[in-house]
Amino acid sequence: MLNGLKPLAATALCLLGMSVFAETATAAQWVSSGRTAYFKQSPFYSAREHTCTSGSAPTEGFPGSCPNDAFSGWTANYNAADLLASTQFSACYFDSQKLGSACYGLAYAINGYASAGGLPATCTVGTRAVVVSTRIETIEIQNHELDVDNDMSGNEYICQ
Template identity: 55%
Template sequence: MLKGFKPLAVAAFCLLGLSAFAQDAAAGQWVDSGRSAYFRQSAYISAFDYTCNAGQAPISGFPGSCPNDAASGWTANYDVSSAEANSQRMACNHNPYQIGSTCYGIAYAINGHAYAGDLPAACNVGARTVVYFSLMETVAIQYEELDVNMVESATEYVCQ
């Protein structure tokens, strides 16, 4: 009877160790780093800005570069999450002649690899990600004219 107990105890001990590791990996949470980029364009309204760090005022231009880009991986994560979110939006077949027609895409990137959808809740402490949202919608403006709004935004998060 004790012969079968030892392998079972070892297996239980290993599983206990793995569950503790899983809790540590998921113990982090995503916190906004303050690094962001925002772009809005339509026939009548345009806005472009970005920030490098939390607490800094937005900077004109888009998407811009910051001294901390290389260390944070912002550029690689921004580029691939932008491509993924925009490909989702483009696949939607937006109708610029129909009020209310809306298409969007959302993606996040970690270490230069893009993933479709929302950012997962669990993260590894120290990881950085860029979440990118892309929206195109047809709206009515003054005198029942149609306008197509395009909004793109990116926000960097750090797992802490």
């Protein structure tokens, strides 16, 4: 009788161990690394600003001089996500003379490979990703004049 319980106990212990692992794997989530890049432009008034932050003071340039630790892949991920978000953005019809006309793009990249949309719900601990969103919109400024507001932002996330 005891010999029959040993395999059953071993199986139960194995399943318990697998359930703990599965719980840990599903508990992983995307957390901001603090590394961001932001660009805003208004062509009619040449209002431009950009920052690139790695959790400390902003650095010069956009986005290439953002610190690119060998392990982070910031530049490859940013460039891949930016290209796909810009492609989505460019495929949209935008009318700079029509108030409220707007186009958007959203993409993320992991290991230099981009996908459309926001970050996936599941991730592997330690993975880094960059999400880039773009927006252009015709807005009214003053005296019923129209202007074009253009924003692009990149945010890096780490799966923890």
